[in-house]
Amino acid sequence: MASHAASVTCLHSNLSSLSLPSRRSRNEHSAPHSLTITASKNPPISGRSLRAAVIGGGPAGSSAAESLASGGIETFLFERSPAAAKPCGGAIPLCMLDEFKIPLQLVDRHVTEMKIISPSNLTVDFGKTLHPGEFIAMVRREVLDSFLRSRAESSGASLITGLVTDLEVPSSDSAPYVVHYTSNSSPRSLAVDVVVGADGANSRVAKSIKAGDYSWAIAFQERIRLPEEKMKYYENLAEMYLGSDVSPDFYAWVFPKCDHVAVGTGTICSKQEIKAFQRGIRERVKPKIAGGEVIKVEAHPIPEHPRPVRVRGRVALVGDAAGYVTKCSGEGIYFAAKSGRMCGEAIVKASERGTREVREEDLRREYLREWDARYASTYRLLDLLQSVFYRSNRTREALVELCGDEYVQRMSLDSYMYKRLAAGNRWEDVKMAANTVGSLVRAHIMGRHVDALEA
Numbered sequence: 001m002a003s004h005a006a007s008v009t010c011l012h013s014n015l016s017s018l019s020l021p022s023r024r025s026r027n028e029h030s031a032p033h034s035l036t037i038t039a040s041k042n043p044p045i046s047g048r049s050l051r052a053a054v055i056g057g058g059p060a061g062s063s064a065a066e067s068l069a070s071g072g073i074e075t076f077l078f079e080r081s082p083a084a085a086k087p088c089g090g091a092i093p094l095c096m097l098d099e100f101k102i103p104l105q106l107v108d109r110h111v112t113e114m115k116i117i118s119p120s121n122l123t124v125d126f127g128k129t130l131h132p133g134e135f136i137a138m139v140r141r142e143v144l145d146s147f148l149r150s151r152a153e154s155s156g157a158s159l160i161t162g163l164v165t166d167l168e169v170p171s172s173d174s175a176p177y178v179v180h181y182t183s184n185s186s187p188r189s190l191a192v193d194v195v196v197g198a199d200g201a202n203s204r205v206a207k208s209i210k211a212g213d214y215s216w217a218i219a220f221q222e223r224i225r226l227p228e229e230k231m232k233y234y235e236n237l238a239e240m241y242l243g244s245d246v247s248p249d250f251y252a253w254v255f256p257k258c259d260h261v262a263v264g265t266g267t268i269c270s271k272q273e274i275k276a277f278q279r280g281i282r283e284r285v286k287p288k289i290a291g292g293e294v295i296k297v298e299a300h301p302i303p304e305h306p307r308p309v310r311v312r313g314r315v316a317l318v319g320d321a322a323g324y325v326t327k328c329s330g331e332g333i334y335f336a337a338k339s340g341r342m343c344g345e346a347i348v349k350a351s352e353r354g355t356r357e358v359r360e361e362d363l364r365r366e367y368l369r370e371w372d373a374r375y376a377s378t379y380r381l382l383d384l385l386q387s388v389f390y391r392s393n394r395t396r397e398a399l400v401e402l403c404g405d406e407y408v409q410r411m412s413l414d415s416y417m418y419k420r421l422a423a424g425n426r427w428e429d430v431k432m433a434a435n436t437v438g439s440l441v442r443a444h445i446m447g448r449h450v451d452a453l454e455a
Contacts, residue, residue, distance in 0.1 A: 060319025067344025
């Protein structure tokens with residue numbers, strides 16, 4: 001490894017040779033969390049702060065940029081289409097409103113009624129165990145994303161509207177990464193010390209560091225403006241539909257927004273049939289959306305599991321780029337924002353608020369290990385649940401039957417809304433396990449009888 005003096009000289013030379021966007025002034029906006037800065041053996045940076053590029057301005061990228069800029073890092077946040085909206089159901093857990101200080105005026109609907117509908121149209125009210133004041137927040141991604149980006153700017157991050165075309169990976173630990181991008185139809189470059197890839201399932205950053213492939217699903221959604229009397233039905237109600245007619249390996253949804261509903265579905269194993277599954281969910285809800293007007297059609301890839309590599313060199317992946325969407329529930333917004341914040345805070349800590357260089361081992365220790373210690377078991381559990389309950393219509397019927405149990409509902413809602421392992425009751429846990437087996441057995445037996453009648 002090069003000496004400290006050679007490292008600083010080389011990096012300063014490379015950074016100075018490239019034109020940089022004008023720097024926004026940093027205000028006194030406080031960091032999202034107070035950080036304890038520990039002693040570091042990394043070389044100090046002379047005459048400037050650590051410089052970071054965050055690629056992607058969704059919840060993951062904006063949260064990372066906010067943490068970085070608040071922590072003294074010179075931060076550049078790239079977003080190619082600030083006005084665009086990712087196809088997304090838009091449900092966020094209650095704890096996110098407080099943890100990320102999301103203003104209530106950004107929430108379109110306070111969902112207090114949730115219905116899960118089985119392939120045979122058995123309907124379970126999943127919201128009956130909600131406590132007073134509890135709800136599922138429904139937001140529009142274009143509204144939430146814009147707010148988070150603006151807050152990152154207020155913290156001192158420079159927002160660059162441009163398409164990142166390539167990330168030039170250095171051949172030595174002392175050389176900078178170079179972000180090549182197009183802005184206002186002009187090719188430009190920016191040299192930085194560290195990169196956060198928050199650019200979604202088709203991440204260019206992930207490809208640049210050879211982070212490996214992963215399975216991905218396709219989500220398809222239509223925004224439908226309903227007549228007033230029909231919109232009233234969905235005022236505080238969300239519906240989730242199960243069945244091979246709407247998805248072979250996921251669920252379809254009807255989620256309420258400010259003046260319309262989002263009707264969509266997703267699949268990983270039959271992506272070429274996604275429009276057929278969308279027709280399936282529209283057929284299932286046909287009487288409820290009759291007379292509605294489609295105002296927007298959206299489609300987007302969704303990761304199905306974490307990438308094989310999420311940190312390499314001085315590059316870290318967060319959000320969809322890292323593969324942080326849960327199976328079974330398909331939740332991604334909270335984990336995107338959380339991973340971005342954790343990654344940003346890790347860089348601030350490792351660099352002693354931007355005064356020292358950062359190495360791969362720092363990102364692994366402060367970000368990746370902390371993330372896996374906190375959430376890896378959650379992803380494994382939901383992966384297991386999906387493999388058990390989404391195999392066939394029989395097992396989907398069993399899942400809906402199981403969701404009718406109030407103990408199952410309370411435990412599930414606590415885990416979802418507060419991102420914590422709910423304190424259970426040992427006897428109730430035993431009963432839940434027995435009920436799960438019983439539901440699966442009953443669904444299998446009923447399925448065999450149906451098969452025999454249809455034969």
